[in-house]
Amino acid sequence: MLRTNRFIGGILLVAGTSIGAGMLVLPVISAFGGYLPSIGLLSFCWLFLFGTAFLLLEVNLSTPGEPNMITMTGRMLGTGGKAVCWVTYLLLLYSLLAAYLSGAAPIALEIISASTGYQMQAWTGPLILLVLFGVFVYLGTRLVDWVNRILMLGLIVTYFLLVGFLPEHVNVSLLQHVDVSAAWVALPLLFTSYGFHIVIPSLTTYMDHDRPKLIWTIFLGSAIPFLVYVVWELLILGIVPLPDLIHAWETGQSAAMPLVSILGGTWITSAIHAFSFFAILTSFLGVSLSLSDFLADGLKIKKYTWGREGSCLLTFVPPLIFVYAYQRGFILALQFAGIFVAILLCILPALMAWKLPSYKKVWKRTLLVGVILFSLFIIALDVLEYLGMLRTLVGNYVSA
Numbered sequence: 001m002l003r004t005n006r007f008i009g010g011i012l013l014v015a016g017t018s019i020g021a022g023m024l025v026l027p028v029i030s031a032f033g034g035y036l037p038s039i040g041l042l043s044f045c046w047l048f049l050f051g052t053a054f055l056l057l058e059v060n061l062s063t064p065g066e067p068n069m070i071t072m073t074g075r076m077l078g079t080g081g082k083a084v085c086w087v088t089y090l091l092l093l094y095s096l097l098a099a100y101l102s103g104a105a106p107i108a109l110e111i112i113s114a115s116t117g118y119q120m121q122a123w124t125g126p127l128i129l130l131v132l133f134g135v136f137v138y139l140g141t142r143l144v145d146w147v148n149r150i151l152m153l154g155l156i157v158t159y160f161l162l163v164g165f166l167p168e169h170v171n172v173s174l175l176q177h178v179d180v181s182a183a184w185v186a187l188p189l190l191f192t193s194y195g196f197h198i199v200i201p202s203l204t205t206y207m208d209h210d211r212p213k214l215i216w217t218i219f220l221g222s223a224i225p226f227l228v229y230v231v232w233e234l235l236i237l238g239i240v241p242l243p244d245l246i247h248a249w250e251t252g253q254s255a256a257m258p259l260v261s262i263l264g265g266t267w268i269t270s271a272i273h274a275f276s277f278f279a280i281l282t283s284f285l286g287v288s289l290s291l292s293d294f295l296a297d298g299l300k301i302k303k304y305t306w307g308r309e310g311s312c313l314l315t316f317v318p319p320l321i322f323v324y325a326y327q328r329g330f331i332l333a334l335q336f337a338g339i340f341v342a343i344l345l346c347i348l349p350a351l352m353a354w355k356l357p358s359y360k361k362v363w364k365r366t367l368l369v370g371v372i373l374f375s376l377f378i379i380a381l382d383v384l385e386y387l388g389m390l391r392t393l394v395g396n397y398v399s400a
Helices: 002-018 026-030 035-062 069-116 124-139 141-169 172-176 180-192 197-206 211-239 242-251 256-263 267-298 307-325 329-354 362-386 389-399
Strands: none
Touching: 002 197, 002 211, 026 035, 026 180, 026 211, 026 242, 026 329, 035 069, 035 180, 035 197, 035 211, 035 329, 035 362, 069 124, 069 197, 069 267, 069 307, 069 329, 124 141, 124 267, 124 307, 141 211, 141 267, 172 211, 180 329, 180 362, 197 211, 197 329, 211 256, 242 256, 256 267, 267 307, 329 362
């Protein structure tokens, strides 16, 4: 019974780590290519990242003790690999926190406005969220755990409410848009939607290094987000016209904003806001707690009397500065997280697997090279986004 419970718990852990605020942006960025190309890319990214998770699992099982990601790269790739892991890990979590602050702020201000009738300035949104939920992180894991349970319950309830009642608003003709040449712009963001690899070291210990069961846990756990994303894409792309989603991309909004505008003042609107808020905050709490503890441990600041305060400041100030600097912070931060996912969760596992005796065969090394090359392609796409290539594409759509 204990092993069965751990198996189910492991599946839910993998699924829960993947599903989060990123799904609010998926329809916005994938709208350029259309529904069918997006589903094809979602399928590919799921299988590709399951493959890189398998590589990381192989390395983890081959490394003595209970190593974390930093320890594994240090042992397998030396000081250089450990340094790369350190930097990409920090940048990934910083970019995610910036995205969550940027995405939740407008919803928080709208909730305050609806509740009190007072319209606050836009710049106050991220600061209010940071102060309110930053306190939970400062007070520790136990409080975050309880708050997160409440938010997760709200997330599940509102998701099933939307899945139950939104289909009647779907316009099938909107799902017929297909532009394969534009679909590739969504790839970096799709990569961030399956970022469950960071729990593999903990999962390996939790499941007593049972390799077959770990493989099934990762496969089934990652299949749940895939199914959730497929349904979510169907609902949003089938309800919101392409021009509205393009406008959301230009202004850095999530898919919730144009969806609310179309459905009007119904109770579904409240459910959409609630779902978006829960999705962002559950992700925000987990990532901010992880980053705070990582900084406290990695920089050895726990021993100082100001250690907790210092780790919280280092956790929250950089993403807050980013949010204030960029209007499109939500989408831009998630888009650039694809670079760090490609390095941390794809390239590094492939390089570590290269060192294993079981990967000396030519066909296996060919696969590892393929993983590295495709990951570099994802990074190149993000660089092109930075250089403004996607804005040109948007301009073409608007002019059309």
